[in-house]
Amino acid sequence: MANKLINQMALPKSIANIFAARNIITAKDALSLTEFELMELLDVGMAEVTSAMAHISEVVCPPCQTALLLMEQRVRNESLAGHLPTRLKGLDEALCGGIPFGVLTELVGPPGIGKTQFCLKLSLLASLPVNCGGLDGRVIYIDVESKFSSKRLIEIGTKSFPEIFHKKGMAQEMAGRIRILRPTSLSEFAESLQRIKVSLLQQQVKLLIVDSMAALVLGEHDCGASRQQALGWHVSFIKSLAEFSRIPIVLTNQVRSHIGDESLMYSFQAQSRPTKEDNPVTFDSHLVAALGINWAHAVTIRLVLESRSGQRFIKLAKSPMSPPLAFPFNITSSGIVLLDDDGIEMKGPEINTIHCQVKREKLDFGLLVHFSNLFSFTYSKQTKSSQKSTRTGTRKKLRWETETGMGGNIWRGDRELAPLTSL
Amino acid sequence: MFNEERFSSLITTSCVDLDNILGGGINCKEVTEIGGVPGIGKTQIGIQLAVNVQIPLEYGGLGGKAIYIDTEGSFMVERVLQIAEACIEDMSEYSHHFHKDNQAYGVKMHPNSILENIFYFRVCSYTEQIALVNYLDKFVTEHKDVKIIIIDSVTFHFRQDFDDMALRTRLLGEMSLKLMKLARNFCLAVVMLNQVTTKHIEGSFQLTLALGDSWSHSCTNRIILYWNGNERHAYIDKSPSLKSASAPYSVTSRGIRNSTSSSKRIKMV
Numbered sequence: 127m128a129n130k131l132i133n134q135m136a137l138p139k140s141i142a143n144i145f146a147a148r149n150i151i152t153a154k155d156a157l158s159l160t161e162f163e164l165m166e167l168l169d170v171g172m173a174e175v176t177s178a179m180a181h182i183s184e185v186v187c188p189p190c191q192t193a194l195l196l197m198e199q200r201v202r203n204e205s206l207a208g209h210l211p212t213r214l215k216g217l218d219e220a221l222c223g224g225i226p227f228g229v230l231t232e233l234v235g236p237p238g239i240g241k242t243q244f245c246l247k248l249s250l251l252a253s254l255p256v257n258c259g260g261l262d263g264r265v266i267y268i269d270v271e272s273k274f275s276s277k278r279l280i281e282i283g284t285k286s287f288p289e290i291f292h293k294k295g296m297a298q299e300m301a302g303r304i305r306i307l308r309p310t311s312l313s314e315f316a317e318s319l320q321r322i323k324v325s326l327l328q329q330q331v332k333l334l335i336v337d338s339m340a341a342l343v344l345g346e347h348d349c350g351a352s353r354q355q356a357l358g359w360h361v362s363f364i365k366s367l368a369e370f371s372r373i374p375i376v377l378t379n380q381v382r383s384h385i386g387d388e389s390l391m392y393s394f395q396a397q398s399r400p401t402k403e404d405n406p407v408t409f410d411s412h413l414v415a416a417l418g419i420n421w422a423h424a425v426t427i428r429l430v431l432e433s434r435s436g437q438r439f440i441k442l443a444k445s446p447m448s449p450p451l452a453f454p455f456n457i458t459s460s461g462i463v464l465l466d467d468d469g470i471e472m473k474g475p476e477i478n479t480i481h482c483q484v485k486r487e488k489l490d491f492g493l494l495v496h497f498s499n500l501f502s503f504t505y506s507k508q509t510k511s512s513q514k515s516t517r518t519g520t521r522k523k524l525r526w527e528t529e530t531g532m533g534g535n536i537w538r539g540d541r542e543l544a545p546l547t548s549l
Numbered sequence: 550m551f552n553e554e555r556f557s558s559l560i561t562t563s564c565v566d567l568d569n570i571l572g573g574g575i576n577c578k579e580v581t582e583i584g585g586v587p588g589i590g591k592t593q594i595g596i597q598l599a600v601n602v603q604i605p606l607e608y609g610g611l612g613g614k615a616i617y618i619d620t621e622g623s624f625m626v627e628r629v630l631q632i633a634e635a636c637i638e639d640m641s642e643y644s645h646h647f648h649k650d651n652q653a654y655g656v657k658m659h660p661n662s663i664l665e666n667i668f669y670f671r672v673c674s675y676t677e678q679i680a681l682v683n684y685l686d687k688f689v690t691e692h693k694d695v696k697i698i699i700i701d702s703v704t705f706h707f708r709q710d711f712d713d714m715a716l717r718t719r720l721l722g723e724m725s726l727k728l729m730k731l732a733r734n735f736c737l738a739v740v741m742l743n744q745v746t747t748k749h750i751e752g753s754f755q756l757t758l759a760l761g762d763s764w765s766h767s768c769t770n771r772i773i774l775y776w777n778g779n780e781r782h783a784y785i786d787k788s789p790s791l792k793s794a795s796a797p798y799s800v801t802s803r804g805i806r807n808s809t810s811s812s813k814r815i816k817m818v
Contacts, residue, residue, distance in 0.1 A: 128674050158676070158716065160719050162723075180683055180684070183679070183681070186676065187680045188671055188672055188681065191668075192665050192668060193664040223627075229623075229625075358708060362705075365621070392775060392784075395775065422588075423621075423744045423745075424621070424705075426622060428588070447627045447628035474776065
């Protein structure tokens with residue numbers, strides 16, 4: 127839109143020539159100057175400039191729709207009026223159907239909490255045929271940290287949809303719809319997205335997953351302002367991709383420990399600032415989502431995954447259409463399972479905080495989180511009936527965690543990893 | 550009890566406390582900026598206003614239409630429907646309360662007609678944003694019943710892509726002048742939603758609205774939404790006519806409403 131040529135806008139010849147003579151070729155060139163500056167540059171009267179700009183603006187301006195039209199289009203053309211159901215009843219209800227199309231959904235949480243598990247399940251759900259509640263489409267999975275495990279994917283599929291996966295060849299076909307990309311830098315990522323954009327509709331891609339966005343951005347060498355700017359550009363691009371293709375885009379984000387960030391206030395609040403209570407030295411460490419506040423503004427839905435007192439929660443930290451609910455969940459062989467579909471309504475900014483309650487262990491932090499999650503599984507309050515399954519649950523968990531994250535083999539099987547050059 | 554003249558240029562926010570500090574509601578003929586951290590409720594207020602501007606005259610509203618300029622893709626149709634339905638329910642309840650005997654006052658609005666009266670523009674670059682603001686003059690001339698223009702958010706496209714900050718300031722300045730002119734000439738309200746950024750002031754980092762110091766002159770009124778403990782509050786940061794005050798509000802499934810801890814009775818508009 128912005129690059130439309132002025133000489134193709136049916137402006138009166140005289141003024142069109144003047145624009146061209148001063149090297150104002152595209153609409154963007156003209157709109158990047160104030161009318162006063164244009165008047166000086168083109169050496170014409172204000173009235174002429176205003177009328178020319180009004181004409182150019184009308185051409186470049188986005189089309190007008192009504193909210194009703196938007197809704198009707200989505201109900202008519204899109205599966206579930208533009209939602210990808212996650213099969214987690216409570217979450218789907220809160221999100222009015224599931225992960226929404228056309229916007230960015232972020233999953234943020236400490237390592238090992240279940241973000242990749244969630245992504246694997248979503249990829250599967252998108253590839254399933256429509257009569258099974260899926261989108262019957264291809265999935266592009268941007269696997270920055272090499273966490274994708276086809277074996278785990280099939281396991282989730284077999285356990286969640288046994289009737290489909292026991293059919294001969296189904297597993298391979300479903301897995302075959304998921305294309306894995308492994309860019310090593312933001313610029314490679316941008317390039318692959320550009321190539322995807324071109325063939326997006328043709329290839330029937332119905333879901334894009336980026337796991338993880340943080341790893342992609344934080345891996346860049348330069349830091350500070352230029353990194354923020356690069357991120358800003360990419361965010362804008364991904365958002366427009368989401369809108370243009372009307373697919374859901376799910377991105378995962380890491381956490382970092384807060385460095386006094388949370389006590390940020392406005393200047394008018396400074397007068398009534400309460401005394402900063404020092405957190406007693408517990409292991410209830412407060413974490414903050416990485417990538418900064420611009421990123422937090424840019425995502426439409428933010429799902430926070432955290433662990434408190436040994437119980438994992440998935441929280442709707444930012445969602446324009448959902449109440450601030452927290453759902454307790456567990457990870458089983460069939461992926462993420464909610465323990466309670468009603469959810470707990472959280473008050474205040476609590477919905478945004480990320481907890482990672484760890485136990486005292488003399489291990490380094492990364493492993494600490496993993497092991498504490500495992501051990502807390504058995505030590506936390508459980509009903510008698512679930513005690514038995516807990517033990518096996520822990521063992522199963524250990525098995526797949528080894529495969530997916532902690533240096534184990536990533537089974538490639540017959541799923542060919544598409545090299546970037548072939549895109 | 551209704552003084553139609555007084556109410557005819559104010560758009561309620563559906564939260565009594567917030568309306569009170571605003572002197573009755575969002576004012577037509579003025580540009581109001583509303584800023585806050587992600588998740589505080591900026592888009593919620595934007596959508597609530599787009600619905601409330603349509604409240605018919607007999608209920609103390611303006612019976613107008615809305616223009617919603619979406620620069621970030623935060624406009625979720627599902628949410629607009631929720632808020633529209635709740636608004637109609639509230640009007641029905643009010644009508645039932647005050648006109649128990651008279652059936653003729655039944656509310657005939659349907660949520661779909663509320664959605665139909667919101668003109669939606671999706672802007673994907675700062676060029677489109679400037680072009681749209683230029684075009685609005687013609688659009689509003691052709692749709693004289695538009696009474697509010699909401700820009701959500703005015704910041705997004707101006708935060709990236711700009712190496713020349715001076716140019717950004719000039720373009721923003723021109724855009725805001727055009728918006729002020731629109732507000733005055735067509736007697737409508739312009740509401741701009743803004744993001745926040747951190748700034749190093751007096752040795753510590755503080756939150757402040759984005760787009761720089763010069764931008765703070767671009768609006769008539771400036772409201773900051775923030776968390777105060779567990780409650781959402783709105784603070785009048787700048788206004789020629791309103792006192793600096795703070796009011797609690799809440800975001801519910803029905804839209805923006807009074808804060809639950811507020812002990813005031815709900816005043817029927």
